[in-house]
Amino acid sequence: MVDWAPFPKEGDKVLFVFGGGILDGELLKQIRFLDNELSAYEFHPVKELDGLLIERLARRVKAAAGARELGETVYLEHGQTAPAEWQRPRTSVDGRGQGGTFAEAGPESPGRRLDWKSMATDLRSRHDVSMDKATAYHDALGDHFAAHAETSPYNAYTDRPAMLRLAGDVSGVRILDVGCGAGHHAAELAARGARVIGIEGSATLLRHAYARVNGQAGLLLHDLEEPLGFAGDASFDGVVCALVYEHIRNRVQLLGEIRRVLRPGGWLLVSTTHPTADWRHFGGSYFSHDWRDLPIGDSELSIHYQRLSLETFLGELLAAGFVLEQLIEPRPTADLREIDEAAYDRLHQVPSFLAVKLRRP
Structure with missing residues (x-):
């Protein structure tokens, strides 16, 4: 400065x-x-x-x-x-x-160039900005998720390919990865030419992300329940929020901040657990907004999130001022059939995730 x-x-x-x-x-x-x-x-x-x-x-x-x-x-x-x-x-x-070429960018100049290799890609040792343990995946849970997401039928073959398809051509696009986890989406987007900044509330997951992106994306330990004070207005062309929305309590604030940092015409991708998948698993009312703990396999670990009906999920996004462009119910790619045919068949019969692409007017 x-x-x-x-x-x-x-x-x-x-x-x-x-x-x-x-x-x-x-x-x-x-x-x-x-x-x-x-x-x-x-x-x-x-x-x-x-x-x-x-x-x-x-x-x-x-x-x-x-x-x-x-x-x-x-x-x-x-x-x-x-x-x-x-x-x-x-x-x-x-x-x-x-050392890079720097320029301010607004709606008229979406191709701002940034020196991503010299920016702050290092893991911050600032535990005071990490998220509450009831929300983010810390410690053993973070390590488990990082390994699981690498090859999981749900993450590697269903959600991630769907989100990348929705993103389309990202060459030169400035993208904020909200809740970047272990860096899988950030690494893929960067490999396709995007200029990515990933923010994550778990120091455990951010360590995995740091190794995975290998300096090709900026990473920041940041509590997603707090404003995005590190970013200026209209700083990004696109925002990715993959399987994190249902974990956030102050979603109104988060959506308002995402809208602020997106340039006019920019896009927002959000994926979440399919409402009917939660209904089938937990039972009770489809319209329940209970916070639940979902056990992971045979371990003692569990993830904590809120059930959302389709009406609530879309209603919140539209009320924040976004315009819906596309809604999909992701199914696994054909590659999964070669590895786990049973999982491939199951995920083609029962919905697991919901993903949307929205536009900031």
Whole structure:
């Protein structure tokens, strides 16, 4: 982040905030200060800065944190966004474009280029922004899901192929993967040319995602029950929300934030458990909105989510201002028949998931 601070008495000043990388436990142990150099130091999440710093400093640090997450260089004046003419493509000083080319983008320029390899793809050691254990897949559950999703008839052969088909051609498209899990969708989208940022509330899953995307997507540990403060308005061309919607409690806020960060004309993909699958499994009323714990196989693990009727699921999305373009009930790809014919036949007879593509007007 670069901030120009004109000061008549002392002369103009230019302030820079640089990303210092990730400090893991071992690096923290190596920090040593001279006597009386510092009395104390602490680490705080960005959302607490307003209560810790004076206003102009808080603005600058928050702008720098947001720029780092999105892989942008941000130019400010007195801690405020600089005039639009400053936000032009800029290349590195050696003229070869090394380090990437950065430019602001709005609805008129959906092809913004970002330096994804140098952005913050590292796992953040910020446990204070992870999601509640009743919502996200932490620890053993996260490890189990990461392995399961790799080859599962439900994830690998049904939901994931369906969502990728709905996304279509994503070359050069800026995509936010909300609840990116172990990074399976993010890796696939990046491999197809998309510029992806994945956010996930489980540090366990994000470790798996970090290994899977191999630097080809940006990753951020982020509580999905909190606003998407790291992203500016109209920052993305598309948003993917695969099998996470039913786990979120504050869905109204999440949808409002997704609509904010999507450019006009951008698309939103959402997949969820099929309402009739839950009805068949749990029984009771089809219209129940109970929160349930679904055991996983023979293990002691379970996933926690809310049952949603079709009316509720679509009603929430439409009420948030999105327009429905396509609705599908995903069935497994033909490849599954070669591996597990019984699962292939079962998932072609009984619906398991529901997926929709919506558009932001």
